[in-house]
Amino acid sequence: MSALTHLDDQGKARMVDVGGKPQTARVAVASGRITMSPPALAAIRDGAVPKGDVLAAARIAGIMASKKTAELIPLCHPLALDAVTVDFAIEDDGVRATATASLTGRTGVEMEAMTAVSVALLTIYDMAKAIDKAMVIGDVRLVSKSGGKSGPWIAP
Secondary structure, eight states: OOOOTTBOTTSOBOOOOOTTSOOEEEEEEEEEEEEOOHHHHHHHHHTOOTTOOHHHHHHHHHHHHHTTHHHHSTTOOOOOOSEEEEEEEEETTEEEEEEEEEEEESSOOHHHHHHHHHHHHHHHHHHHTTTOTTOEEEEEEEEEEEOSTTOOEEOO
16 A cells, blocks of 8 residues: 555645646546436526526536635645536436536646536535425546546546
């Protein structure tokens, strides 16, 4: 087993020093979904949620959240993101969110992509909770990443 990178020799938490790593193009894609009742899904799909355009608000919230990842997740590096996109797909029983984050830098953007998805889904819940309080957020995961020392990875 390799040493844990976020612990020093005394076992104390630390931010990993990435200063000596080369800058490479890095991309991460994350996905997650929120399941809901047919009336809630129809209201979102049809633009009939009283709070407004749910998916537009969720897209902006996800992008904004990705830029705040280092403030939310301990030991994450603050990153100068090149681009973040958040897209949605209406499914039979809910909405799938997919976020892509990219930069040229010394550390990956996996946490930024997963933060974008998580906050986008939370925003959907917030905007549609008057219709369905029993919505369930789940399946948030890294789908793929590229760049860096470990190279490309795709979820099985």
